Amino acid sequence: MSTQPKLRSVEQPATIRHPGKIELVTHEAYEFEKHGDLTTYLAEHFGGRREDGGIRGSVCRKGKYGGHAVESARAAVSGDPVFDAISASSGAVIEAERQKQLVAERRAPQGPNGIVGRPVLLDAQIKFTGVVNGAERWASDDGSTVEYRIGNGRLTFHAWKKSFGYWSMGAEIEVSGTGADFEFAHIASKYFMSVTSPCMLVKEDQDSDSNDDYLDEYEWGINAQQPERVASLCRAQWHHARFADVVTAGSGCLNFQNAEWPTGFPSEWNEIPTSVQLNGSWTDGSPRSAIITRKHNSLNVNMSAYNRPAAHGSVSNFATISVTFPDDKTYVGTLEAPRTIRWSNGSAWTKVINTVFDLNGAWTDGGGRRAFILETTNSITVDMSDYDRPAAHGSIVNASAIKVNFPDDREYTGALELPNKIRWSNGSSWTKI
Helix, strand or coil, X not given: CCCCCCCXXXXXXXXXXXXXXXXXXXXXXXXXXXXXXXXXXXXXXXXCEEECCEEEEEEEEECCXXXXXXXXXXXXXXXXXXXXXXXXXXXXXXXXHHHHHHHHHHCCCECCCXXXXXXXXXXXXXXXXXXXXXXXXXXXXXXXXXXXEECCEEEEEEEEEEEECEEEEEEEEEEECCCCCEEEEEEEEEEEECCCCCCEEXXXXXXXXXXXXXXXXXXXXXXXXXXXXXXXXXXXXXXXXXXXXXXXXXXXXXXXXHCCCCCCCCHHHCCCCCCCCCCEEEECCCCCCEEEEEECCEEEEECXXXXXXXXXEEEEECCEEEEECCCCCEEEEEEECCCEEEECCCCEEEECCCCCCCCXXXXXXXXXXXXXXXXXXXXXXXXXXXHCCCCEEEEEEECCEEEEECCCCCEEEEEEECCCEEEECCCCEEEEC
8 A cells, every 4th residue: 555645736725815815725745737828827726916917926825745746756846836836847837947947946955755844044043042931042133033942843933035037925934843733823924015115015914823833924926026025923822832023034124123013912822711621521321422622722522432423613611612513413512510511402411530530631740841631431642742752542540540651651550649630650740730
């Protein structure tokens, strides 16, 4: 059986949000197919706007991607899906000599699986500026890059401006060196260009993403005037801490320093507290259980024990949730402490707790990172991604003890001590958050 990723054409994940704007969700590799006239192709497939014989557009990309050219040859993958779609060897409309020059200038490093990433900055290119929310902060002198470091992980805010025939400029937020994705990310960009007067603010745009490792927002063009500067407010929540910086790329237009930016962080990043811990197994009184998994304010309900499709919903407020069952309808659930959901159809679910206290939820060893325990009917899963470690798995020994195998370490027994502590057999302990 082949282990190669499924290749998709660049059109498949593309969503044209309005003329000149496209959003790309790129979690799989691309097979780049070219056809048609250049500007027509870019207008139809990338939402480009024709302008004085040229074309320009806007892109938001969510997730990293790689690529393979047709006939098994490696494509010149740049990390820019617009450029990649017109610069690979098969069928590009740009004249051949210019194409070769563009490919040579734009090619970017690739990882072992063909995934393209921003070139890694050397410590000599950025400087340590202090510690913010438990992370080392490093920044470049030119204002284009800010990097936060926790362990081997990096959260990078980066602005760029590329100018050569095809041009692009914008900002990106990237997580690298860790499996702990950002929980939220948001980019708000301002573009400055001399039109009827010098350095006018000609474009503002913003995009957001969640539970991912990459987000960008950028402008591109061919034979269209390029702005002199971009300035972008990048904000992210990573390892449960929040970070924000303005990064910039370009020349002149120092009036960007007087730009007004949103303060604080988006309100939707705040997790809504509930009267009941929702994660875990729930029963309707029968031997079967539904398993609820909460991520921030979103809910997934595994109904496989009932031979029903998964349901999805959200937390409405402290005492209410809403869940859509695709084979039925949407129901409102009223939360009644300590462990009941009373549904709007008159039925009720009760939380299944097999130990002296509810294991489900976030746990800390006293540092800033967290482990997340999900207890199902017969097993325990411990999400250790916040520690840059693989998931651990275990089981309940009795009401006061569990055992968990950490694949990068060994198996440990955990003694459950009221009201909210796990004391491990290696002498360490976790406290429930």
